[in-house]
Amino acid sequence: MSEFDRLETLTQQLLAAARKAGAEQADAVALEAAAVSVDVRAGHLEHAERAEGVEIGLRVLIGGRQACVSASDRSQRTIEEMAARAVAMAREEAPVDDTLGLAEPGQLARDTDNSGLDLFDHGREPTPEELQELALRAEAAALAVDGISKIESSGASHSQRRMWLAATNGFSAGYGRSGHSLSTVAITGEGLAMERDWAGESRVHAADMPSPEEIGRLAAERTVARRGAKKPPTGAFPILYDERVASGLIGHLVSAVNGAAVARGASWLRDALGEQVLPKGFDLREDPHRPRYGSSRIFDAEGLATAPRLIVADGVLQGWTLDLATARKLEMESTASAMRGAGSPPSPGVTNLELTPGDRSAQELIREMGRGLIVTSMLGASINGTTGDYSRGAGGFWVENGEIAYPVNECTIAGNLRDMLLRLIAANDLHDWRSMRVPSLLVEGMTVAGE
Template sequence: MDDHSQTLLDRASRLVEAARRAGADAADAVSVRSRSRAVSVRNGKVEGTDASESDDMSLRVFVGRKVASVSAAATSDPAQLAERAVAMAKVSPDDPYNGLPDQDRLARDLPDLDLYDATEVSAERLTEDALAAEAAALAVDGITNSSGGSASAGEAGFVLVTTDGFSGAYRRSRFGRSVAVIAGEGTAMERDYEFSSRTHFADLDDPADIGRKAGERTARRINPRKMPTGRIKAVFDPRVARSILGHLSGAINGGSVARRSTFLGGKMGQQIANAAITVIDDPLRPRGAGSRLFDGEGVVAAPLTMVDQGVLNHWFLSTAIGRELELETNGRGVRGGTVVNAGSTNLSIEPGDVSPEQMLDAVGTGFYVTEVFGQGVNLVTGEYSRGASGFWIENGELAFPVSEVTIAGNLADMFMAMQPANDLDRTFPTAAPTLMTEPMTLAGT
């Protein structure tokens, strides 16, 4: 263990010991240290250089069936923090579900997932990368202005210690490059972007490639058309497909099931999607954006096939949510400040057998969706209605840009008709290939 992690571990251990002395029956403590640096540019000039550091800790204590949580800066006195947390717990209502996980669920052998890259990226290098990405984007025909480019580097250390004897730590790094540009003039302006985000600096996409892609994506949106209202086949670009998977993730979250706020409640073991759809959540992917050695409660991490050939197999569960549903946690506890919820890690819709080009050819005529906006998704009913833009598909090819339309359907129907292409990019924590579904309603002119 490096000195950075050992410092965090010692701090969390002192906090747990203080909770015991203050009268807690059980407790867990988290210590987090993060730092980041970013440079933003616009039209060849540096607009801002930002650097931030934070050093925080939180304590969760249990007194009988009562629980309370507090958070504070790392410089806070452990004894005072523990006494305050225990006093809060004693006057809290009983919580029949909260508590530390069973000891046999705790992670003991922590794998090396290669989540930390010690590369120090100077402000000068970040500036060079941001400027290079912007310059490449501005060089594309049709691009008229820049919305800005950026480059960033950061790291975070996470430590968890419990009164049950668990102690674990890991450190992760994150690097990024992005650029957004404008095509056209006046009311006919169009905007788009491209970015790259990786755990290791050397894995980042080249700045010039990022800029070129941003420029090309933006330029091809010029002079969009409106389409008449009708029923269509929809093909979702991977960017939008990731948001579709995000809706599925929310619908199979155990917290949503416990609150009865999902249209998939009661569907465990049933067919909820096309047999072509398999969804895997894998916290142990080396260098994965969502990878972790253990969950927010110290529970062992393991891959899960959430949906197997369309059949729902699991909810995302933390300890408390699992107990409320009379199930065991599956290591998906997510620490959010002083609260532990449930969530995914590296979640992906597995790829299909056809290329995006073959998928478009099979569709013939339809709508290729590259952007959605608005909040028209209701996970209680599954109703889906969002503003959209993209490209019209004619004769199996992208024919012309489309904007100012709305697409609508129901997620239950969309999942049952969904087909994946073979272009999955696993570098995102929520990853999906190009997806096709039907029928959907396009509301236009």
């Protein structure tokens, strides 16, 4: 019996137990995962860990009520107990929501073959010793850069994950994913003058990974550039979000168009459908069918066929991100955006996003901004989901006369997201292999609180 056969059998056992316990509808998930991670420090192994296991999850629906349960034990007794507990929870504890329910059979994906997306690396799994060697090579490359005092951590990991989803509406399908990752955190200076930065990459296939030397060297170069960081002046200035953090800015827009927030009235874009939310010329596109990207998928967590779509076209908001329940609440159609874990119900989410790049380099935008802030790292956040008021801690580089003058830390940047997003200017530095492909973004007239 193959791995997928075992997972499929588990989901069918869960559905049978749910029907027997009195569920009107049910869906079940079986997940099998294994991961190995290795961390090194000062040329020696610091930590190694291997985790593996199977998790099963069941959702039952009865009279507009739902309940979810999960377990790591796969015995028939546990499966029957899960079903009985879920049905009891749905009947006695869950509130009524008439928008809950499985997809109709005619809504389900007909093509469930994920092989064309190439989401699983069938090459030999790396050994812990090989992962350690990759981490050591990255660490050595970082230490070789002048100005690096030590490496905080250097780590490599590999994972494999298989999933099967089945439901009483007849849907039954699964997929496998693999992942390789490598990262390094470097430190320059000592004591209160210490600064750190990092670099890291993740891929589905080992063949697509950059070399450990590239990652270690980039982490070190970023760190050395931060020597002597200080607070910037206070005032209203243009801010360039470096491509490392620009996706977070677009992420706030994505959160605001999530159907769950819109249905609650808790989104600062709740009345913006069909309105300008980005400057003209900007598209924000989701493509769940991008080969060899870790979040790609051909069907969603409710069994609906996924498809590329424009969230924003020429700056105008085209639609919300919806699963079945939020679509019914808003009297719309699902965008096949459901995601879920073993112990949670479906909720809307996005996969591979890409924002239209500009026609100028980030360096050209820096020259044009004259005086302002380049943000390369962020910490903490105060975001009002209803009004879009925005305040975040930031670090990066101060710009004078169109050139980087000195590194910056311990400052706060603030504005309103609706206004900020309408003033974006994009650079042309769109990077591959990101789940959110967003270039560096310049925003005029934000508030910087420093000295």
